[in-house]
Amino acid sequence: MTDLGRLAVCLALVCAAFSAGTSILGALRRRADLVRSGTHAAYACFALVALATGLLLRALLARDFSLEYVAAYSSSTLPTNYTVASLWGGQKGSLLFWAFVLTLFSTLVQWQNRDRNRDLMPYVTATMMVIAAFFLSLVTFITDPFERLAQPAVEGADLNPLLQNYWMMIHPPSLYTGYVSASVPFAFAIAALATGRLGDQWIRTTRRWALFSWFFLSLGNLFGAMWAYEVLGWGGYWAWDPVENAAFMPWLVSTAYLHSVMIQEKKDMLRVWNMVLVLLVFSLTIFGTFLTRSGVISSVHSFTQSGLGPFFIWFLLAVILVSGGLIVYRLPELRTSGTIESFLSREAAFLFNNLILVGIAFAVFWGTVFPVISEWVRGVKITVGPPFFNRVNAPLGVVLLFLMGVGPVIAWRRATPHNLWRAFAFPVGSGVAAWCALLVAGVPFSLAQATFALSVFVLGTIAQEFWRGMRARQAMLKERAPQALARVIGKNRRRYGGYVVHVGIVSIFVGIAASSAFRIEVQQTMKPGDVATVGRYALRYDRIETSEDGHMSSLAAVLDVSLGGQQIAVLKPEKRFYKKPQQPTTEVANRSTLREDLYVVLGSYDPKSQLVTILAYVNPLVVWIWIGGLVLAMGTAIAVWPGPAERRAEVTSGAFEAERA
Amino acid sequence: MTARAVVLALLLAGVVPSMVVGETPPPTQSEIEEALTCQCGCGLTVHSCNHLQCPSGEPMKDEIRSRLGAGETRETILAAFAAKYGEKVLSSPTMQGFNWFAWITPFAALLVAGTILVVVVRSRLGRAAAVPAGAAAAPGDDAMRARLARELAEMDRDA
Numbered sequence: 049m050t051d052l053g054r055l056a057v058c059l060a061l062v063c064a065a066f067s068a069g070t071s072i073l074g075a076l077r078r079r080a081d082l083v084r085s086g087t088h089a090a091y092a093c094f095a096l097v098a099l100a101t102g103l104l105l106r107a108l109l110a111r112d113f114s115l116e117y118v119a120a121y122s123s124s125t126l127p128t129n130y131t132v133a134s135l136w137g138g139q140k141g142s143l144l145f146w147a148f149v150l151t152l153f154s155t156l157v158q159w160q161n162r163d164r165n166r167d168l169m170p171y172v173t174a175t176m177m178v179i180a181a182f183f184l185s186l187v188t189f190i191t192d193p194f195e196r197l198a199q200p201a202v203e204g205a206d207l208n209p210l211l212q213n214y215w216m217m218i219h220p221p222s223l224y225t226g227y228v229s230a231s232v233p234f235a236f237a238i239a240a241l242a243t244g245r246l247g248d249q250w251i252r253t254t255r256r257w258a259l260f261s262w263f264f265l266s267l268g269n270l271f272g273a274m275w276a277y278e279v280l281g282w283g284g285y286w287a288w289d290p291v292e293n294a295a296f297m298p299w300l301v302s303t304a305y306l307h308s309v310m311i312q313e314k315k316d317m318l319r320v321w322n323m324v325l326v327l328l329v330f331s332l333t334i335f336g337t338f339l340t341r342s343g344v345i346s347s348v349h350s351f352t353q354s355g356l357g358p359f360f361i362w363f364l365l366a367v368i369l370v371s372g373g374l375i376v377y378r379l380p381e382l383r384t385s386g387t388i389e390s391f392l393s394r395e396a397a398f399l400f401n402n403l404i405l406v407g408i409a410f411a412v413f414w415g416t417v418f419p420v421i422s423e424w425v426r427g428v429k430i431t432v433g434p435p436f437f438n439r440v441n442a443p444l445g446v447v448l449l450f451l452m453g454v455g456p457v458i459a460w461r462r463a464t465p466h467n468l469w470r471a472f473a474f475p476v477g478s479g480v481a482a483w484c485a486l487l488v489a490g491v492p493f494s495l496a497q498a499t500f501a502l503s504v505f506v507l508g509t510i511a512q513e514f515w516r517g518m519r520a521r522q523a524m525l526k527e528r529a530p531q532a533l534a535r536v537i538g539k540n541r542r543r544y545g546g547y548v549v550h551v552g553i554v555s556i557f558v559g560i561a562a563s564s565a566f567r568i569e570v571q572q573t574m575k576p577g578d579v580a581t582v583g584r585y586a587l588r589y590d591r592i593e594t595s596e597d598g599h600m601s602s603l604a605a606v607l608d609v610s611l612g613g614q615q616i617a618v619l620k621p622e623k624r625f626y627k628k629p630q631q632p633t634t635e636v637a638n639r640s641t642l643r644e645d646l647y648v649v650l651g652s653y654d655p656k657s658q659l660v661t662i663l664a665y666v667n668p669l670v671v672w673i674w675i676g677g678l679v680l681a682m683g684t685a686i687a688v689w690p691g692p693a694e695r696r697a698e699v700t701s702g703a704f705e706a707e708r709a
Numbered sequence: 710m711t712a713r714a715v716v717l718a719l720l721l722a723g724v725v726p727s728m729v730v731g732e733t734p735p736p737t738q739s740e741i742e743e744a745l746t747c748q749c750g751c752g753l754t755v756h757s758c759n760h761l762q763c764p765s766g767e768p769m770k771d772e773i774r775s776r777l778g779a780g781e782t783r784e785t786i787l788a789a790f791a792a793k794y795g796e797k798v799l800s801s802p803t804m805q806g807f808n809w810f811a812w813i814t815p816f817a818a819l820l821v822a823g824t825i826l827v828v829v830v831r832s833r834l835g836r837a838a839a840v841p842a843g844a845a846a847a848p849g850d851d852a853m854r855a856r857l858a859r860e861l862a863e864m865d866r867d868a
Contacts, residue, residue, distance in 0.1 A: 282757040289752055387833040396830065403823055411815035418802065418811045426807055431746045433754060433800035440815050569739075634759065652762055663759060 050115055053103035054194040057144070060096035060151070061184040063089045068177040075170035075243075083170045087158055090173050093180060094151035101148040104193050105135055114200035117141055117193045123204035123628050125599040129217060134207045136220045139341065139356070140193035145221075146337075147183040149228045154180065157232055157257075165253055171239035179231055182363050186356065206628040209600075215275035223268030223295055227333040229261035230298060233305075234330035234371075237323055241374035246319060246381055251309055256688050261329075262306055263684045265299040270677040281634030281649045283569060283665040285673070286560075288437035293416045294336030297409045302329045304405035307398050307455070314460070315395060317386035320375065321402070327371040332409075334364045339416070390462035397455040404448045411440045438564075442495050449499060449557055452550055453479075453506035457513060474512050479505030496565035503554045510547045517544075537686065545687025552683055555676030562669035571651065573661045583666035585646055586610045592653060592660070593620065600626045602635070605650050605660045609639065621650040621662065644668045736783040741773045744783070745790055746800045754800050 067089035074082030104117070108131050113119040121134040121141065136142040154176040161169050187193060233254040240250040272295065277285040286292060305325040311318050338360035375382070388395045415432045422430045457471040482504035483497070491497050517536035521527055527535065537544040572580040574589040581587075590606040604620040622635035639646040644666050651661035742756030749765040751758050755773075758766040769790070776786045790798050802808035 280753075280759075282753055282759050284757065287753055287757070388830050389834065391827075391830065399826060399830070400823075403819070403826060407815065407819040407822065410818055414815055414818075415811070422802075422807065422811075429795065429797040430802055430808065431797050431800055432802060432811060433746055435743060435754075436801035436811065439801075440812070444819075649759055651759060 050103065050107060050112070050194045050196065053100045053107075054192065056096045056100040056103070057184060057187050057192075057194070060093045060100065060147070061181060061188050063093035063096060064151075064177045064181040064184055067093060068174040068181060071170040071174040071177070075167075075174075083173075086170060086173050086177075090151070090154050090158060090177055093177065094155040097144070097148050097151045097180075097184070100194075101135070101144055104141060104144060105132065108132070108134055111204070113202070113204055114196055115193075116195045116197050119197060119201035119204045121204070121207050123206040125628075126204070126207055126212075127599075129214075130207055130212050133211065133217050133220075136224070137207050137211050137216075140187070140191045140195075142220070142224075143183055143187050143191060144193050146224055146228060147180055147187060149221075149224055150176065150180050150183065150231060153229055153232055157235075161253070165236075165249065167243050167245055168236060168239040168250060168253075171242045172235040175235035175238045176231060179235075182359075186359060190356065190359070203628070206626070209624070209626040209631050209633045210279055212626075213275055213279050215271050215278065219268060219271035219275050222264050222271055226261050226263070226265030226268050226295075227298070227336065229257055229264065230302065230329045230333050232257040233261070233326050237326040238371060238374065241323065241371070241378050244378065244381060246378060248313055251312060251322070255309070258302065258306060258309070258326075259684060259688050262299065262302045263681070263688075265295065265302060266680055266684075267677065269295050269299055270674070274674065277670075278636055278638070279633065281636045283567070283647055283649070283663070283667065284563075285670070288412075288415070288434045290339050290416050291336075293412045293437075294332075294339045297412055298329050298332040298336065300405050300409040300412070301325055301332060304402045304409075305329060307405075308402050311395055311398050315386045316384045317388070317395065318399075319382045319384050320379065323375050323382065325402075325406075327367075327375070331364060331367055331371075334360060334367060338364065392458065392463040392468070394455060394458050394460045397451055397458050401448065401451045401455055404444055404451060408441055408444050408448070411444065412437065415440065445557070446495055446498050446502065449502045449506060449554070452553065453502065453509045456547065456550070457509045471509075471512075475505045475508030478508035494565060496561040499557055499561035503558050506550065506554050510550055513547060514544070541689055542687050545683045545685070545689075548683030548686055549680050550683075552676040552678070552680030555672045555679055557676075559669045559671070559673035559676060563667045563673075566668045568666040570664045571661065572664075573659050575657070575659055580662065580664060582646065582664040583644075584611055585664075585666070587619070587648070587662070587664060589660060589662070592658070598627075600624050603650070603653055604635075605653070605662065607637070607648060607662070609646065617646075619646070619648050621648045623650050623653070640671050642669075642671055645670045736777065736786070738770075738773055738777060741777070741783060741786055742770060744787055744800055745769060745773075745798055748794060748798065 067086045069086075070082045070089065071086030074080070074084075074086055107115050107118050108122050109128070111118065111122065111124050117138060117140050121138040122131050126134070134141065136145045154173070157172060157176070158169070161172070165172070236250040236254045240246050269292075272292065273285040276287065276292075280287075302325075305322060308318050308325060309322050312322050338357055341356045341360060388399070390396065415436050418432050419430055422428060453475060454472075457475070459467045459471070463471070479501050483501035486497050486500055491500070514533065514536075517540075518529060518532045521532040521536050522529065525532070568583045570580060570582045572578075574580060576589055576591055579586050579588045586609070588608045588610070590608055593604045593606055595602050595604075602622050602624045604622040607619045607621070608615055609617040609619055617639050619637035619639060621637040624633045624635055625631075626633065634649055637648045647665040647667055649663040649665075651663050653660045739756050743754050745755045747753055747755045747758035747760075747763065747766045747769070749758060749760055749763050751760060751763075755766050755769045760766060772790075773786060776789065781789075787799060796803070802811040804812060
């Protein structure tokens with residue numbers, strides 16, 4: 049069966065190359081039969097990659113240790129859910145999985161546009177198939193997931209214990225989905241550049257895909273943070289590791305694009321800039337894969353490294369050259385007549401928002417690659433770690449938060465003093481009141497304090513927008529408040545969905561600021577009966593509990609947690625010792641409330657003296673980061689759901705093109 | 710203008726020296742641990758590494774403790790570690806020599822991009838048609854009502 053898998057991958061590569069070639073040829077010679085042929089080959093490519101992926105998954109679940117990949121990343125004792133996760137736990141499987149998601153999205157795009165965008169589609173198909181061909185070439189010629197061992201292994205080496213966590217079941221697929229779906233707007237941008245159809249059509253078609261990609265990048269980053277928080281056990285959730293940065297950069301640029309594209313739609317401006325952003329997002333996804341796979345920069349998240357780096361770099365260079373060349377070629381046609389009329393306008397606010405977002409992305413990129421640059425220039429290895437990224441990005445983040453409050457409510461074109469007063473009196477008043485309250489509460493002057501005050505300002509602008517929309521509807525239609533609120537959101541989902549997303553982002557900002565600035569940490573060595581005080585909590589060490597199964601053994605310190613003399617919880621921070629490979633891992637015990645997390649790690653245990661060393665942290669408001677993620681998801685769902693006008697536009701556009709054809 | 714300059718000079722005269730001569734608090738153990746990267750390969754700072762009896766982090770923490778106990782300054786302690794392990798032990802680039810580029814490039818790039826943005830926008834401001842201020846679609850009640858009216862018309866069409 050595994051030979052069938054290899055054959056399927058080879059045939060998929062042939063189909064991808066054929067599809068790309070015939071699609072372009074069909075478009076150039078205006079031959080519908082060739083274009084159709086290219087589309088069908090793309091469908092076949094997906095079917096073959098799906099078959100290969102299914103066969104690899106089957107081999108993993110059947111514990112077929114004659115396959116090198118199965119023997120390297122699973123074992124007979126690995127639970128089924130993690131056996132499924134081992135499909136993307138190693139390099140070979142993850143590249144095949146990438147090709148699977150890519151060809152799946154390609155198929156969805158073909159199906160969605162079967163009656164639309166006929167001029168663009170051959171180039172869209174060709175672009176997506178060229179990307180698929182690149183990944184399938186790697187899987188076929190360089191890193192074959194169906195490689196057989198000369199002698200089948202008796203037992204597998206198992207999945208890295210750090211990856212045996214439920215967040216790892218969803219973090220990589222979310223990130224891959226975000227990365228891979230960024231290729232859809234990219235493919236449409238290339239198609240628009242190739243055909244010269246540079247209007248808003250390609251942007252309207254890919255709006256949901258861009259949001260979809262952004263949404264999964266957001267989730268991927270958040271799930272990764274949750275995994276780091278629970279598994280790495282150092283009390284934090286973001287270490288500015290190169291691989292974390294690689295996932296964060298496309299998110300930042302994608303966020304910039306989602307904002308600047310509104311300016312193009314409303315004011316017919318920034319066409320070149322939007323093209324550049326779309327191409328940059330895609331390039332950064334490839335750059336991220338290069339960082340993860342090449343080992344050029346050491347990372348705690350690089351569980352697989354290989355010599356694939358040069359292939360990704362060449363592919364990245366080709367992407368930049370081709371897309372950059374197309375932009376330069378189309379530059380005269382991309383220029384638009386739209387212009388900004390005042391710095392006090394929504395257009396200007398969005399431009400500065402873009403500047404800061406791309407600026408942060410650049411700062412992250414610069415910090416990530418600077419060790420390599422330093423080594424080239426000086427021959428000296430240096431480290432660019434969290435203190436650098438925090439010091440550079442924290443002030444920029446605060447400016448971004450401020451612009452998040454200004455952008456959505458300042459007037460288009462030009463704001464007058466009257467407009468400004470009407471738009472900002474309440475939010476600024478709220479922000480200033482919050483700032484005064486923080487001063488009275490004794491919160492020291494800091495970026496965290498500024499973040500809290502600005503968060504209230506932003507929430508004030510959003511609340512005001514909801515309130516005014518609802519009141520206007522109530523005044524005109526005499527609707528009840530809940531009905532008016534629901535209708536005002538339902539009739540303009542994109543706008544109000546965006547506001548809800550902003551609420552989620554504010555929540556994330558608050559969680560990050562509070563947990564970074566006001567964390568309490570205690571390290572204490574204790575014998576049974578000893579009590580450690582951590583912030584408001586008293587932790588009494590009771591005993592050690594041990595357990596063992598065929599897969600691992602574990603050691604847990606049992607701690608009674610009291611607050612104000614009342615016992616409120618029993619926490620059991622663990623150390624696990626996996627048998628294959630022999631590796632200890634940390635299992636954090638976390639008591640999470642809306643106010644703070646009590647996060648406890650078992651540092652060490654001496655069986656002779658019965659002494660344990662615990663590291664305990666009180667991380668304020670961390671849960672608001674995850675709640676912010678939920679709110680963000682809700683807001684995206686609202687924004688992406690088509691309203692009646694959009695549904696009508698889609699039907700009309702499809703019918704029009706069908707008639708024209 | 711002169712008055713403003715005088716006020717600014719007075720402010721600077723008052724504030725800057727107080728910033729310069731203000732007493733620097735003694736460095737803390739965690740502050741130094743955050744400034745150093747653990748050499749066990751975890752990629753985290755010495756403070757964040759929680760490897761079980763880490764062969765790199767634990768001795769480094771002990772050394773920091775003893776150096777702080779001996780009254781050494783932050784700079785001396787970091788220099789001692791850099792001499793021992795190489796510059797890579799510092800968790801962020803020093804603000805010296807080539808390493809300055811690490812710190813200033815992001816801000817310089819932002820400044821240059823921001824300046825270009827402002828210059829381009831300014832050059833286009835003149836081209837914009839003279840529209841009476843406030844005629845723009847402000848998100849006040851009028852704009853809200855206009856939007857609502859559009860949406861209602863749309864709803865009627867849907868029905």
